[in-house]
Amino acid sequence: MGKITRIEAMGVVLKELNTFEPALSTKELGTWITLLRYTLSQAETSLCAYVDEDEALHHIATIAALATACLEQYGPGQSHNAFGQVPIAEVKAS
Numbered sequence: 001m002g003k004i005t006r007i008e009a010m011g012v013v014l015k016e017l018n019t020f021e022p023a024l025s026t027k028e029l030g031t032w033i034t035l036l037r038y039t040l041s042q043a044e045t046s047l048c049a050y051v052d053e054d055e056a057l058h059h060i061a062t063i064a065a066l067a068t069a070c071l072e073q074y075g076p077g078q079s080h081n082a083f084g085q086v087p088i089a090e091v092k093a094s
Helices: 006-023 029-048 053-074 088-093
Strands: none
Touching (some): 029 053
16 A cells, blocks of 8 residues: 555544444543553554554554544643644743
8 A cells, every 4th residue: 555645544544433433432531542552552563573564554543543532532632732732832921
């Protein structure tokens, strides 16, 4: 699989999300973080131990789906940018 557009990538994320959506009932925020960390470790293992890029990319799609489901439940949070950082203007003001 070569490079894809952002729209196609989001389609992959939505497909992955729909695969396990019933299992993604309301979760505590810490549980979401644990799931993300666990899935990231699976991606690392796939790439480092087995050199399986396809499997690692599948785990990356799962991470994106998990993050999407978490944001759907909790929203993006207040006073943070898309990367979870407090905007520089707010840091300077405090």
